[in-house]
Amino acid sequence: MTDNGEPMTDPKKDTDRAARIAALRPAYQADLAAGPDRFLGPRRTTCPWCSSARLTTRLRTTDLLQHKPGRFTLDRCTDCGHTFQNPQLTTEGLEFYYRDFYDGLGEQRMSGTFGGRAAMYVGRAQAMLPHDPVPKKWLDVGTGHGHFCEAARTVLPGTAFDGLDFTEGVDLAAREGRVEQAYRGAFPDLAPDLTAHYDVVSMFHYLEHSTDPDRELRAAREVVRPGGHLLIEVPDPESRYARLLGRWWLPWLQPQHLHFMPVANLRRRLTDLGFTVVAEQHAEPHDPVDLLAAVWLALDNTAPREDVPWLPEPPGRLRRALRTALLLGGVPALALATLLDRLAVRPLSHRLGLANAYRLIARRM
Structure with a gap:
């Protein structure tokens, strides 16, 4: 198997991929000419969640999936437990490290990975049934290629599923009929046009990618109608695996994952924003x-x-x-x-x- 999950016995695919890589190489080499440190912003001296200055280094690592050059540090706030990338990628850095991961060279691999997880997506949709068994409109933020929406429709056939993402994957989701409406861009920027428009907003492994999770949560409050629900799933930085496996723990996913929120922190922030947490699950979202x-x-x-x-x-x-x-x-x-x-x-x-x-x-x- 190749790193893309494809057989190594298709010469035509190998030749086509080699040609694509050769065509992309000059642009990448130009981007890296000044070194990868230019993709990092200034180092923070306070926690972005609670503003405490009591920070400690939790992890130092590299890009273990794409192997793009660069070294990354995760710091932890000893007061609130929030873990975050420090220094954080700049906008230019995010573009560089996301490029060819979910789209471009990586599109086929990621589509196959996400497309093969229907049982997980069904479980996510079923989690909403005790709280709202008949939502009319559902917005999946960070929808990627829209595979969750496609699977969730089998659980909630009367629900209209829309998708939002900043990559071109959401356009593919619309073309394939996985979402009814596709929004491409930053959620906080699009939220004012979607005020109180949705019965459910879901964020599955999305918040950890955001540069400002609090801004994303405020956008969700704007888009969810009164009485509606927000469904969030994120990596758990308090998992024992995070300590036992160190840099080899997949959910660290550096440099893409920028913030890791302990569950108590997120519960308190949702309460401050006018939400009531009606369910907390740990075993169900665990990915083995x-x-x-x-x-x-x-x-x-x-x-x-x-x-x-x-x-x-x-x-x-x-x-x-x-x-x-x-x-x-x-x-x-x-x-x-x-x-x-x-x-x-x-x-x-x-x-x-x-x-x-x-x-x-x-x-x-």
Whole structure:
């Protein structure tokens, strides 16, 4: 398998991909000519959540998925527990590190990854049934390619699902009929035109990507009608896996994930904004991939790099062969990690404090 989840036996696809990479290489090399530090803003001395100056370094790492150059630091506030990227990527940096991840070179891989998770999306939609079994209009913020909306329609066939994202994936979602209305842009900028328009607004693994989570939550309050619901799912920085696996814990996802909010912090902020939290879940949103992802990230980081446009030149035949050999040798470890994730850890994830995400459902008063 390639890093894109595709068989390595399709010469035409390999040739087409190599040509695309060669065409993109000059632009990437120009972007990197001054070094990757230019993509980082000034370092904060206070917590962006509570303004405390009591900060400590929690993690230092690199881009373990795309392997784009750069080093990143996550700091933790010792007063409120908020963890955040510090220094944070600038707007130019976000564009650079998102480029070819969800779209472009990465579109086929991410579409396949998200498209194969229908059971998870159905579970997310079912979480709303005890609180509003017949919502008329639902906005999925950070919808990506719209696969959640497509699956959720099987649970709520009478609901109109719209999607919002800042990538071109939302346009693809509209073309494929996964969302009825596509909004492309920043949620806080679009919110004034959608005031009190939706019965449900969902943010599945979206807030951690935002540069200002509080601004996103205020936008959600504006868009959710009185009596409507906000459904949020984010990585849990208090998961024991976050400490046990260190930089190999997939939800850190540097440099894309900018903020990690302990559940108590988010509950208090929602209450301050006029919401009432009606459900808190940990076991249900847990995604049983932590050990598998950690093994894969370690293998991928050890192996020679594949051909990508942010490398000065494509790897030679020997380096490609070494990469293939190492990844094939790691298959037993990957298989064992998968079994442990799904059979041993998943049933006990919340009880053992290993759940990697939490979900809140809040009603706007």
